[in-house]
Amino acid sequence: MDRQTRIEALATVRAGIRASEEWAPGYKSDRAAFRALVQAEADLQGDAEEYLYSLSHRVDRYVDWAGYERQVAAQPKVQAATHEDDLIPGGKDAVWKGEALDLTRAIIEAISLIATIGVDAALKRYKMPLHIDSIQDFVALAAQEHIAGLVSGVTDTTRNKIRLSIKQSLTRGETTSEAIERLRSIINNPVRAEMIAQTESVNAYAIGQHQYATETGAKRKTWESLPGACEKRCGPINGQKRKIDETFRLADGTEVLLPAGHVRCRCGVYYEY
Numbered sequence: 001m002d003r004q005t006r007i008e009a010l011a012t013v014r015a016g017i018r019a020s021e022e023w024a025p026g027y028k029s030d031r032a033a034f035r036a037l038v039q040a041e042a043d044l045q046g047d048a049e050e051y052l053y054s055l056s057h058r059v060d061r062y063v064d065w066a067g068y069e070r071q072v073a074a075q076p077k078v079q080a081a082t083h084e085d086d087l088i089p090g091g092k093d094a095v096w097k098g099e100a101l102d103l104t105r106a107i108i109e110a111i112s113l114i115a116t117i118g119v120d121a122a123l124k125r126y127k128m129p130l131h132i133d134s135i136q137d138f139v140a141l142a143a144q145e146h147i148a149g150l151v152s153g154v155t156d157t158t159r160n161k162i163r164l165s166i167k168q169s170l171t172r173g174e175t176t177s178e179a180i181e182r183l184r185s186i187i188n189n190p191v192r193a194e195m196i197a198q199t200e201s202v203n204a205y206a207i208g209q210h211q212y213a214t215e216t217g218a219k220r221k222t223w224e225s226l227p228g229a230c231e232k233r234c235g236p237i238n239g240q241k242r243k244i245d246e247t248f249r250l251a252d253g254t255e256v257l258l259p260a261g262h263v264r265c266r267c268g269v270y271y272e273y
Contacts, residue, residue, distance in 0.1 A: 007046045014042035018198075024224045024259075024268035026125075027205075033121035037205060040117060044110035045197035049190055051106040055099065055158070056188035060180045062095055063087050063166060068176060075173050084166040088159065096159070100151045111147055111204045115139040118208025126271065128216035138215070142207050150200060161186055198264045206258035206269060213244060218271040223248050223259075226266040234261045244271070 001009070018038040028034050064087045071087075089095050119135050132138045165186045169179035213221070225238035236251040247255040250262075259267045 007050070011039070011042040011046050014045060015039040018042060021266070022226055022229065023266045024226045026224050026268040026270055027266075030121045030124055033117055033124070036117045036120075037114060037201065040110055040114045041197050041201035044107060044114070044201060045193050047106045047110055048193035048196045051103055052190075052193055053188050054102075056184040059162065059183055059187050062089055062162065063179075063183070065176050065179075068166065068170070068179065071170055072173055072175075075170075084163050084170060087166055088162050096155055099158070100155050103151050103154060104147060107150075107200075108144070108147055111150075111200060112136065112140065112143045114201050114204035115143045115208035115211070118205040119212045121205075122209045122212040122271075126213070126216065126218075126273070128212075128218075128273065130212060130216060132215075139208050139211055142211050143204065146203060146207055150203075154196065158187065195263055199260050199262075202260040202265055202267075203258070206260070209269065209271070210244075210258055213271040216273075218244050218273050220244060220272040221269050222272070224268040224270055230261065230265060230267060234259075234265060234267045 015038045067087050165183045223240045225234045233250040
């Protein structure tokens with residue numbers, strides 16, 4: 001089985017698993033939209049995995065290995081004072097702009113599709129006419145703005161993971177080949193891809209629904225918690241009402257305009273006109 005076939009097969013299996021999990025009730029009220037959502041989330045997970053897999057095979061280019069070897073050679077006298085920041089590009093370096101572009105290309109289609117699914121589901125639920133030529137164009141700007149923030153956050157996290165990996169390697173006095181192996185395994189992390197997909201599917205779906213509600217004149221919104229979950233953040237605010245442009249206040253004090261309230265959140269929002 002080639003890699004692409006394996007990815008597609010995994011996405012089908014993952015969609016089935018996600019569909020069997022607990023979600024806030026509003027998601028499953030439209031079965032067709034829910035099936036489309038979990039399939040798009042599974043595809044997004046595959047896209048994120050492919051990006052991280054690809055990144056893991058080039059990430060070693062972003063480390064000054066000559067400098068690394070000099071620091072290792074100076075140990076153990078300076079073992080307690082590693083300088084991993086000197087070995088990787090700064091946050092404004094062109095390599096990170098390139099990575100941001102690659103990640104955007106990897107996920108923009110899935111994120112935009114999920115936002116569109118959110119609009120479609122809202123149309124069926126609220127039945128308020130939406131006078132637009134294209135739903136895809138309607139959600140495009142909001143989706144792109146969200147993706148820009150997401151990509152920035154993921155890229156910053158990647159830099160931090162590289163920094164931590166190099167620090168661990170320096171502390172252990174690893175050879176360059178050992179340090180590269182450690183770095184690649186840290187970057188190529190399927191769990192991270194899963195977390196991105198599960199969180200961003202809810203974000204994108206909520207963005208699509210919010211765009212629809214705003215355009216069609218909704219006045220208020222109500223938080224719908226996932227039953228039995230999110231005890232420290234979302235569970236206690238089930239039924240919390242806000243004006244459409246106001247933020248919700250989670251149990252831990254965090255304020256959010258829409259779900260997701262946290263990583264892997266499955267809460268939702270419904271609107272009142």
